[in-house]
Amino acid sequence: xxxxxxxxIWNPLKPGWKFFAQASAATNTGTASNDFDASVHVVQPGGxxxxxxxxxxxxxxxxxxxxEAGGYGAxxxxxxxxxxxxxxxxxxxxxxxxxxxxxxxxxxxxxxTEFHVSIVLVVKA
Amino acid sequence: xxxxxxxxxxxxxxxxxxxxxxxQQCTPDDTILVCWRKYNSVAAKTAQSVATTxxxxxxxxxxxxxxxxxxxxxxxxxGIDAGTVVENATSVTLDWNIPFPFVExxxxxKLQTFFTDPWLAADVSTPLGSGAATAKSxxxxxxxxxxxxxxxxxxxxxxxxxxxxxDFLRYLETANSDPATQLQKIAQLLADVPQTILxxxxxxxxxxxxxxxxxxxxVEAAAAAEQKSSARxxxxxxxxxxxxxxxxxIYAGGTYHYRNSLVGPDEVSVKGTFELSPKSLNxxxxxxxxxxxxxxNMTSGKVNAANAATCTSRLVSFAGTAxxxxxxxxxxxxxxxxxxxxESVDLTKFMVVPPNTPVVRPATTSLIYxxxxxxxxxxxxxxxxxxxxxxxxxxxxxxxxxxxxxxASLTFSQKVSDTMTLPLSITYxxxxxxxxxxDRRLGVHFGVSYKIPNSGTGQY
Numbered sequence: 407x408x409x410x411x412x413x414x415i416w417n418p419l420k421p422g423w424k425f426f427a428q429a430s431a432a433t434n435t436g437t438a439s440n441d442f443d444a445s446v447h448v449v450q451p452g453g454x455x456x457x458x459x460x461x462x463x464x465x466x467x468x469x470x471x472x473x474e475a476g477g478y479g480a481x482x483x484x485x486x487x488x489x490x491x492x493x494x495x496x497x498x499x500x501x502x503x504x505x506x507x508x509x510x511x512x513x514x515x516x517x518x519t520e521f522h523v524s525i526v527l528v529v530k531a
Numbered sequence: 532x533x534x535x536x537x538x539x540x541x542x543x544x545x546x547x548x549x550x551x552x553x554x555q556q557c558t559p560d561d562t563i564l565v566c567w568r569k570y571n572s573v574a575a576k577t578a579q580s581v582a583t584t585x586x587x588x589x590x591x592x593x594x595x596x597x598x599x600x601x602x603x604x605x606x607x608x609x610g611i612d613a614g615t616v617v618e619n620a621t622s623v624t625l626d627w628n629i630p631f632p633f634v635e636x637x638x639x640x641k642l643q644t645f646f647t648d649p650w651l652a653a654d655v656s657t658p659l660g661s662g663a664a665t666a667k668s669x670x671x672x673x674x675x676x677x678x679x680x681x682x683x684x685x686x687x688x689x690x691x692x693x694x695x696x697x698d699f700l701r702y703l704e705t706a707n708s709d710p711a712t713q714l715q716k717i718a719q720l721l722a723d724v725p726q727t728i729l730x731x732x733x734x735x736x737x738x739x740x741x742x743x744x745x746x747x748x749x750v751e752a753a754a755a756a757e758q759k760s761s762a763r764x765x766x767x768x769x770x771x772x773x774x775x776x777x778x779x780x781i782y783a784g785g786t787y788h789y790r791n792s793l794v795g796p797d798e799v800s801v802k803g804t805f806e807l808s809p810k811s812l813n814x815x816x817x818x819x820x821x822x823x824x825x826x827x828n829m830t831s832g833k834v835n836a837a838n839a840a841t842c843t844s845r846l847v848s849f850a851g852t853a854x855x856x857x858x859x860x861x862x863x864x865x866x867x868x869x870x871x872x873x874e875s876v877d878l879t880k881f882m883v884v885p886p887n888t889p890v891v892r893p894a895t896t897s898l899i900y901x902x903x904x905x906x907x908x909x910x911x912x913x914x915x916x917x918x919x920x921x922x923x924x925x926x927x928x929x930x931x932x933x934x935x936x937x938x939a940s941l942t943f944s945q946k947v948s949d950t951m952t953l954p955l956s957i958t959y960x961x962x963x964x965x966x967x968x969x970d971r972r973l974g975v976h977f978g979v980s981y982k983i984p985n986s987g988t989g990q991y
Contacts, residue, residue: 441694443701448711487692488693527718528718
């Protein structure tokens with residue numbers, strides 16, 4: 407699956423839907439690597455914020471179990487360590503029926519770099 | 532004249548600045564993603580791969596052509612060394628780095644196998660006389676094979692991995708503004724827009740002029756915040772990678788060297804190596820502990836952002852502006868204990884008669900001291916090249932007929948791609964192995980090495 411753009415807008419979402427994210431890293435032979443960092447910072451409609459760290463995301467997933475009406479902003483970072491593993495972040499929405507109307511992955515395999523992902527979640531009542 | 536030129540220059544400068552500003556302004560005909568990318572070019576975020584840092588030749592740690600930066604990052608590498616020096620004429624090196632998470636999560640085991648084109652040992656070639664050609668023809672590529680296994684711990688003090696430094700990286704980035712708040716404001720504005728706006732939508736799809744203007748302004752603000760955050764993060768990660776690349780490495784290993792008795796005695800050795808660089812993260816943290824230790828700069832779970840910012844600027848300054856974030860000067864010390872098996876080589880099947888046969892070799896033990904200094908060559912015309920100078924001194928302890936041996940090498944290695952390196956070595960030895968004579972040997976080795984980094988598209 408091709409990576410989504412580094413900036414996405416997920417719209418429209420409904421209150422009560424769920425937002426998930428998880429991260430991992432692997433070498434080019436597919437073996438898991440720990441030489442990476444990943445985090446997601448989520449700002450909620452009231453302005454309160456959550457930090458999801460590598461420990462939360464790997465193996466994860468970390469989630470917001472019931473989205474509220476309004477807007478959410480999520481900023482994620484994927485750091486590939488000196489050995490250059492492919493860091494993968496996956497984020498998705500699960501609706502009331504259990505379907506995934508929005509589901510994205512992003513990867514960074516450039517050793518010693520940080521890649522940013524910006525997600526705008528628009529929840530309409 | 533000069534009075535006329537000055538206003539003209541100022542005008543041109545202002546035009547240039549204005550043109551840059553206009554290029555970053557978003558219009559109603561832009562999609563939101565296009566607007567975002569006016570501020571945040573994806574191409575600008577790419578950076579240099581450190582897994583593909585030129586680590587010189589992967590050749591045997593026991594060979595003269597060595598590197599001060601042993602590669603524990605690549606999954607697999609291979610090298611061919613074609614030499615004109617009498618000993619170790621041509622060799623092929625196969626090198627695997629395998630995760631070994633049994634002591635610490637990121638530890639590595641290195642497995643190396645060296646196949647050397649077998650040559651008759653000098654102590655048998657003389658008594659063989661005219662039979663030497665027959666004896667040489669019976670040797671195969673498996674008659675001189677060495678296998679090495681070595682262990683390298685990876686933790687906060689040793690090894691080139693970011694994993695043990697995640698807390699430090701997170702601490703540095705607390706000084707960085709997070710664009711999530713600006714993204715949330717975009718989402719809040721779009722929640723009030725009746726149309727369904729996605730990243731591929733044009734601003735003009737928002738029909739209410741006031742809402743359209745507000746969304747454009749907010750996307751520009753968020754994109755600008757991301758631009759600033761990304762630039763800062765790039766600098767932090769690049770600097771941190773640079774100093775992690777310079778972290779000391781310590782590794783110990785054992786080698787079994789099998790040889791046909793016509794080539795030489797079998798040997799068993801153990802070796803310990805310590806590599807260090809002056810521009811390591813350890814060195815930086817030692818002198819900046821007060822502002823850079825996350826534990827010392829945390830109050831009630833809250834990071835001292837001012838100190839984190841100070842630490843970041845000091846780290847960027849310490850790491851320097853080298854691009855790519857490659858390894859700096861590096862020094863490696865090694866000591867190896869080697870035991871060669873005693874044996875009696877029977878040459879009667881080559882028509883050699885006593886007293887020229889058997890050739891008796893006593894068991895010997897030796898200590899080999901090695902010192903290797905390496906540095907990248909910072910010349911733009913020979914990009915990503917490095918030079919390594921190695922000196923080996925072998926002290927043979929229990930055979931008075933054997934002369935201590937001195938080998939020096941100068942290796943220039945040029946990276947031609949992320950996976951391929953061409954090493955060129957000049958070696959000097961005061962005499963060949965297993966002989967008391969002092970016939971000095973000078974030689975040149977050419978080679979090629981291929982490595983598969985732990986990611987990317989390297990194919991073998």
